[in-house]
Amino acid sequence: MALIESAAGVWDPLIWAVAVTIIVAFVLVIRSFGKSGFKNRGDKTKPFFSGDVVPESPIKAGNLYWGFFESLKGYYAFLERLHSGLVNDYVYLFVLAIVVLLIAVFAGELVWA
Amino acid sequence: MALIPLIAAAAIVFGLVLKGIDRIVAARMQARIGPPVTQPFTDIKKLLMKENIVPRNSVPLIFNLMPVIALASALLVILYLPIAGFPPLLEGSGDLVLVLYILIFPSLAMVIGGFASGSPYATVGAQREMVTMMSYEFPLAITAVTTAWLVSSAGHAASFSLYTIATANVWALVGPIGLVGLLLLFIALLFVMPGELAKIPFDSAEAETEIAGGLLVEYSGTNLALFYLTDAVKTVAMASIITAIFLPFSIGPLFGFAGNESIAAEIVFYILKVIAVVFVGTTFARVAIARFRITQIVKVYLGHTTAIALLGLALVTADVLLGGV
Numbered sequence: 001m002a003l004i005e006s007a008a009g010v011w012d013p014l015i016w017a018v019a020v021t022i023i024v025a026f027v028l029v030i031r032s033f034g035k036s037g038f039k040n041r042g043d044k045t046k047p048f049f050s051g052d053v054v055p056e057s058p059i060k061a062g063n064l065y066w067g068f069f070e071s072l073k074g075y076y077a078f079l080e081r082l083h084s085g086l087v088n089d090y091v092y093l094f095v096l097a098i099v100v101l102l103i104a105v106f107a108g109e110l111v112w113a
Numbered sequence: 114m115a116l117i118p119l120i121a122a123a124a125i126v127f128g129l130v131l132k133g134i135d136r137i138v139a140a141r142m143q144a145r146i147g148p149p150v151t152q153p154f155t156d157i158k159k160l161l162m163k164e165n166i167v168p169r170n171s172v173p174l175i176f177n178l179m180p181v182i183a184l185a186s187a188l189l190v191i192l193y194l195p196i197a198g199f200p201p202l203l204e205g206s207g208d209l210v211l212v213l214y215i216l217i218f219p220s221l222a223m224v225i226g227g228f229a230s231g232s233p234y235a236t237v238g239a240q241r242e243m244v245t246m247m248s249y250e251f252p253l254a255i256t257a258v259t260t261a262w263l264v265s266s267a268g269h270a271a272s273f274s275l276y277t278i279a280t281a282n283v284w285a286l287v288g289p290i291g292l293v294g295l296l297l298l299f300i301a302l303l304f305v306m307p308g309e310l311a312k313i314p315f316d317s318a319e320a321e322t323e324i325a326g327g328l329l330v331e332y333s334g335t336n337l338a339l340f341y342l343t344d345a346v347k348t349v350a351m352a353s354i355i356t357a358i359f360l361p362f363s364i365g366p367l368f369g370f371a372g373n374e375s376i377a378a379e380i381v382f383y384i385l386k387v388i389a390v391v392f393v394g395t396t397f398a399r400v401a402i403a404r405f406r407i408t409q410i411v412k413v414y415l416g417h418t419t420a421i422a423l424l425g426l427a428l429v430t431a432d433v434l435l436g437g438v
Contacts (some may be wrong), residue, residue, distance in 0.1 A: 003195065003206070008209075009209075009210050009273045010207065010271065011206070011207050011208070011211050016203075016206065016211075019114070019117060019189060019192055020189060022114060023189050024185045025118070026189070027181050027184045027185045030184075031180075031335055031339065033161050034160070034165065034334075034335025035162055035163060035164060035165060036165055036246065037164070038166045044166055047144075047168050047169075047231055048232065048325060048330055048331065049234075050325070054170075054232075061298050065240075065244060065247075066240065066244075067240070067241060067244040067407035067408055067411055068247060068411055069412070070242045070408050070413035072415070079253050088152050089174050106248065110373060111434060
């Protein structure tokens with residue numbers, strides 16, 4: 001009834017919403033079997049940091065993708081070099097990208113034909 | 114819809130049994146006796162009796178909500194998967210693309226829960242989990258799209274339906290070149306499995322010996338039990354996806370089973386296939402290989418695994434274009 005269809009895929013958000021509701025209710029039932037709350041005594045609620053003083057803000061938002069940037073730094077260095085700030089360079093890259101795209105599209109058309 | 118709680122309960126029980134088998138097999142490979150197969154059930158029972166501590170630096174609402182979302186989304190995936198050769202419960206109302214989207218939610222919930230913990234260890238773990246997710250999604254998407262395209266090229270309608278992919282049997286749709294391509298895609302998906310399940314060697318987000326459990330460090334009691342169950346259900350989901358795409362074989366016709374005998378045989382065969390996938394994809398990998406650093410994880414997924422998946426895609430495409438030569 002609420003089926004969303006593309007050329008190949010389907011999704012029924014209505015059925016999905018009903019299923020989510022039932023599943024969440026099921027999970028909440030499981031959760032209700034557990035002990036709720038705790039006795040707030042001592043350092044129980046202090047974040048675990050191996051006994052050391054917890055730093056104020058050790059990880060900032062800028063560090064979020066550190067592992068990603070660190071392992072792909074060669075790729076990002078290449079991208080930074082491309083960003084020279086000269087409009088001539090950007091237009092040249094734009095034309096190059098269009099040429100590659102057109103070759104890909106027409107080559108694909110030829111193969112499928 | 115009345116079957117949803119039953120299927121959810123069955124997925125949880127099967128997932129916990131799989132965890133028990135995984136722990137025994139891993140222990141035997143390390144010359145240990147290991148815990149009984151029921152140990153995960155005991156762990157859950159114990160966790161549900163423990164205090165559900167909320168750290169003082171946390172955002173309590175998000176901290177408590179994320180375990181619920183993680184388990185609910187993991188269970189939701191199961192409803193869209195063909196199990197033991199039978200159509201998914203919600204067949205026709207969602208396909209492989211939806212499954213891949215929902216599969217992101219448990220990991221994302223763990224990341225948000227980690228950030229909401231207010232702990233440096235959890236923040237580092239959440240950051241690593243985020244980077245791991247970004248790395249394995251690409252080879253996972255290549256594998257999914259290639260198999261769906263292959264099924265579509267063979268003339269099947271609704272080619273992104275996992276049930277269609279399973280019934281079409283991708284191995285029967287290709288020639289020798291395509292067989293090599295599919296084998297490479299199968300290997301790529303097996304590489305993605307331990308990353309998706311945050312198991313060694315791709316568990317730098319939790320890394321007990323380094324960051325004391327990472328994004329789960331502040332979770333205890335009921336909340337930790339829900340994350341534990343999420344891991345169990347995700348194991349069933351990932352193994353079932355791999356089984357549906359690459360191991361869709363039936364045992365009934367081979368032995369001439371019919372009726373209830375055939376149904377029982379297919380269920381037993383499905384369980385054996387899932388155990389085999391879990392052994393190769395997680396147990397063997399976590400025993401045989403040491404933990405990767407986060408930078409190595411990115412290189413393994415975006416470098417090696419993506420290259421394997423792209424080569425598989427190229428070979429399958431060549432096979433289809435050459436007409437299965």
